[in-house]
Amino acid sequence: MTTEDQGPDILCCPPLADHVLSEGDAVRLAAVLAALGDPVRLRIFSIIASQGETCSCNLEGPLGKSQPTISHHTRKLAEAGLIVGERRGRWTWWQVVPDQLDALAAVLGATVGADG
Amino acid sequence: MTTEDQGPDILCCPPLADHVLSEGDAVRLAAVLAALGDPVRLRIFSIIASQGETCSCNLEGPLGKSQPTISHHTRKLAEAGLIVGERRGRWTWWQVVPDQLDALAAVLGATVGADG
Numbered sequence A, B: 001m002t003t004e005d006q007g008p009d010i011l012c013c014p015p016l017a018d019h020v021l022s023e024g025d026a027v028r029l030a031a032v033l034a035a036l037g038d039p040v041r042l043r044i045f046s047i048i049a050s051q052g053e054t055c056s057c058n059l060e061g062p063l064g065k066s067q068p069t070i071s072h073h074t075r076k077l078a079e080a081g082l083i084v085g086e087r088r089g090r091w092t093w094w095q096v097v098p099d100q101l102d103a104l105a106a107v108l109g110a111t112v113g114a115d116g
Helices: A023-036 A039-051 A067-079 A098-108 B023-036 B039-051 B067-079 B098-108
Strands: A083-088 A091-096 B083-088 B091-096
Touching: A023 A039, A023 A067, A023 A098, A023 B023, A023 B039, A039 A067, A039 A091, A039 B023, A067 A083, A067 A091, A098 B098, B023 B039, B023 B067, B023 B098, B039 B067, B039 B091, B067 B083, B067 B091
Parallel strands: none
Antiparallel strands: A083 A091, B083 B091
């Protein structure tokens, strides 16, 4: 399922080191981190992020994976709001959602408190 | 197993959006992201990050989890180089490794290329 033009769900959580995460925020944030917590998905994401809009037909070669495997992983990334896809003919073209990556970096990037 | 005073293994990878991650870098980075990709571990991490050095005996209450469960999760975070522990008597005191969190934010935080 591609997310198409409806905007993805962007993370909202304040920096991790600022306060104790609520259970709800932790569940949402963990889902995005878990989507990236897989080597194949990370490589797919880095291909799309570094090359710009990318056809799923151009992911097989660099990854050495079959199209069903690639579809499984792109779906996970899309569900996490990290990429969005547009179907053109038989292929989906993917691009990164910069706001989601920025939100994730902001959540992680806080200066750590007491122990500095 | 706590990492004690020997420095943890800090991520080195360049920003995700700069180039296509190698398989080796993807495996290393995915391991750190997967360690945070769990709601209980994220909450443990946010408690330690926001409160500074924290005794594992003070994690049971806010999380409503047993000590073996907490030990399991703190071990995963420590193996990922995100926290370090020091044993004092029967408890381990944990603190965040700011360099690892900064490295993670830097890897994720790059401006995304072509589609911006």
